[in-house]
Amino acid sequence: MGRFLAIAQTGVASLALHPLRNLVTAIAVTVLLLPFLAGLAIAQGIEEQAEASIRFGSDLYVTREEFGRNAPIPLAALDAIRPLEGVTKVVPRIVGAMTLGKDDEPVVVVGMPVSEFPAEVRCIQGRLPRPGKPNEFVIGTELARRLNLKLGSRILPFYHNDRGESISVIVGVFEADAPIWQARLILTPFETAADLFNESGRATDLLVWCRPRYEEQLRSAIRHAIVSSRVRPRITTRGELEALLPRDLLHRAGIFNLHFVLVFTVGILVVLVTSGIGLSERRREIGILKATGWQTDEVLLRAFVESSLLSLAGVSLALVLAGIWLKVLNGYGIAGLFLTGADLSPAFAVPSRLTPVPALLGFVLSFALVTSGTLYSSWRAASATTLEAMR
Amino acid sequence: MNKASRMHSIKPTLILAVIVGLASVATALMIVDAGAKPARTELSAEFQRLVGGLGFGPALDLTRCPNSFDPRLDDGCAGDLEPLPGGARFCPLHAGSIFYYPPLERAAPAGTSGN
Numbered sequence: 001m002g003r004f005l006a007i008a009q010t011g012v013a014s015l016a017l018h019p020l021r022n023l024v025t026a027i028a029v030t031v032l033l034l035p036f037l038a039g040l041a042i043a044q045g046i047e048e049q050a051e052a053s054i055r056f057g058s059d060l061y062v063t064r065e066e067f068g069r070n071a072p073i074p075l076a077a078l079d080a081i082r083p084l085e086g087v088t089k090v091v092p093r094i095v096g097a098m099t100l101g102k103d104d105e106p107v108v109v110v111g112m113p114v115s116e117f118p119a120e121v122r123c124i125q126g127r128l129p130r131p132g133k134p135n136e137f138v139i140g141t142e143l144a145r146r147l148n149l150k151l152g153s154r155i156l157p158f159y160h161n162d163r164g165e166s167i168s169v170i171v172g173v174f175e176a177d178a179p180i181w182q183a184r185l186i187l188t189p190f191e192t193a194a195d196l197f198n199e200s201g202r203a204t205d206l207l208v209w210c211r212p213r214y215e216e217q218l219r220s221a222i223r224h225a226i227v228s229s230r231v232r233p234r235i236t237t238r239g240e241l242e243a244l245l246p247r248d249l250l251h252r253a254g255i256f257n258l259h260f261v262l263v264f265t266v267g268i269l270v271v272l273v274t275s276g277i278g279l280s281e282r283r284r285e286i287g288i289l290k291a292t293g294w295q296t297d298e299v300l301l302r303a304f305v306e307s308s309l310l311s312l313a314g315v316s317l318a319l320v321l322a323g324i325w326l327k328v329l330n331g332y333g334i335a336g337l338f339l340t341g342a343d344l345s346p347a348f349a350v351p352s353r354l355t356p357v358p359a360l361l362g363f364v365l366s367f368a369l370v371t372s373g374t375l376y377s378s379w380r381a382a383s384a385t386t387l388e389a390m391r
Numbered sequence: 392m393n394k395a396s397r398m399h400s401i402k403p404t405l406i407l408a409v410i411v412g413l414a415s416v417a418t419a420l421m422i423v424d425a426g427a428k429p430a431r432t433e434l435s436a437e438f439q440r441l442v443g444g445l446g447f448g449p450a451l452d453l454t455r456c457p458n459s460f461d462p463r464l465d466d467g468c469a470g471d472l473e474p475l476p477g478g479a480r481f482c483p484l485h486a487g488s489i490f491y492y493p494p495l496e497r498a499a500p501a502g503t504s505g506n
Contacts (some may be wrong), residue, residue, distance in 0.1 A: 009403070049446065050446070050447045052432060053447055053461075055449075056439035056440050056444060057443055061444075068466075095464060097452065107452070116441075116443070121437055122434070123434055123437045128441075177434055178434055179434075179438050184452045187441065187442065204499075236462075241447070244492040281423065288433060309407070313409075313410045313413055319420065320413060323417075323424075340426035340449060341450065355422060
């Protein structure tokens with residue numbers, strides 16, 4: 001054990017022997033890992049918020065199908081669903097897209113019945129909207145910044161309604177720490193949202209809460225209750241949404257992983273050059289060690305310790321910098337790459353989670369990178385004769 | 392022991408201390424982040440109760456692909472149907488997304504004929 005520790009100590013000392021080379025290697029590893037860790041942290045942050053969206057939403061979402069796509073559902077379906085066994089609550093909701101402002105900023109309008117609003121909320125600066133005229137809105141932070149709106153701001157009529165239009169007043173702004181989907185949201189009473197879209201008697205979906213384990217039974221019951229020649233129901237359950245969540249770290253398709261496979265492959269070539277493959281200095285160093293009685297396995301252990309410490313330094317620095325980039329700088333410059341519609345400096349808190357699994361994966365990847373440069377060349381030199389190594 | 396050799400013996404310890412320090416800071420960051428989770432969850436819960444459960448994917452609006460905003464709003468990618476059929480293949484919210492998920496797999500309605 002003592003011999004093992006003594007050899008390991010020489011591995012630490014070897015870091016000090018080539019400070020510039022080791023610093024460049026550690027920086028190269030950090031630069032490669034930083035966007036990878038930051039991207040994974042953002043993905044896990046979005047996943048955490050998506051989990052909450054499922055958990056704190058309703059048990060079933062009922063809408064209508066038309067031409068294979070979601071279509072609004074008549075409010076009359078509420079009366080058909082409410083009496084069904086297992087149903088505890090049914091709430092109509094409007095979710096629609098509009099544009100606002102001279103630059104046609106895209107907006108997500110959400111209309112909910114005011115009876116569903118709690119007495120107090122902490123995720124809003126200001127208060128919740130009330131029905132009536134003028135229209136009252138709670139808006140998201142990105143929208144507030146882009147349109148220069150704040151509490152008390154008034155918006156001239158921007159929609160058409162057969163019964164006439166009205167001025168709209170901002171009564172609340174979502175907190176920046178609220179989930180990212182508040183960014184371009186306008187929350188308003190259900191009746192106001194219906195007016196904005198010049199609709200009546202319809203909702204985009206009905207939110208159904210039920211007693212535990214009634215989901216599947218209610219799915220069939222609701223379908224039978226409201227199906228007709230004009231209404232083909234489309235029902236989404238909480239279980240179906242949960243099945244969408246990527247459960248394991250490597251189950252993320254898209255070009256993100258492919259890009260990083262390419263980056264790491266190129267990284268191996270970079271580290272091979274900077275770590276000294278073919279450099280005579282390392283060979284001579286190992287030759288001297290062999291001349292003083294070191295065995296091949298001891299030389300390799302020394303190189304292993306050196307590589308491990310370099311990898312640990314690289315991944316730790318990458319993790320610390322990722323933390324600063326995401327938590328302090330709010331993902332400046334990187335949020336827009338992963339969240340469509342986000343500015344260079346987003347007006348909302350970019351979600352991110354720094355967890356051990358990506359850090360461990362980063363360590364394994366950085367170890368593979370660094371080891372490919374040091375261990376192989378060390379083994380080649382250690383396996384050669386002392387004279388050959390010192391040449 | 393002269394100054395040069397003292398420096399020589401201190402350097403490896405210093406380097407090891409820096410690396411261990413960095414690793415400690417990184418570990419502390421992860422622990423602090425995990426500790427902030429309950430507060431984040433509470434804020435998320437309040438928002439989601441307000442809007443009835445909305446938002447799931449990396450999109451912030453409904454213009455390009457409502458499914459990437461929330462799969463409850465639309466099945467699959469809107470780009471698959473218009474303006475060109477099969478356009479889901481070049482929808483940036485899927486092809487380049489860091490948070491990819493497939494279209495909802497809905498259970499077949501009871502009474503319909505299966506395969």
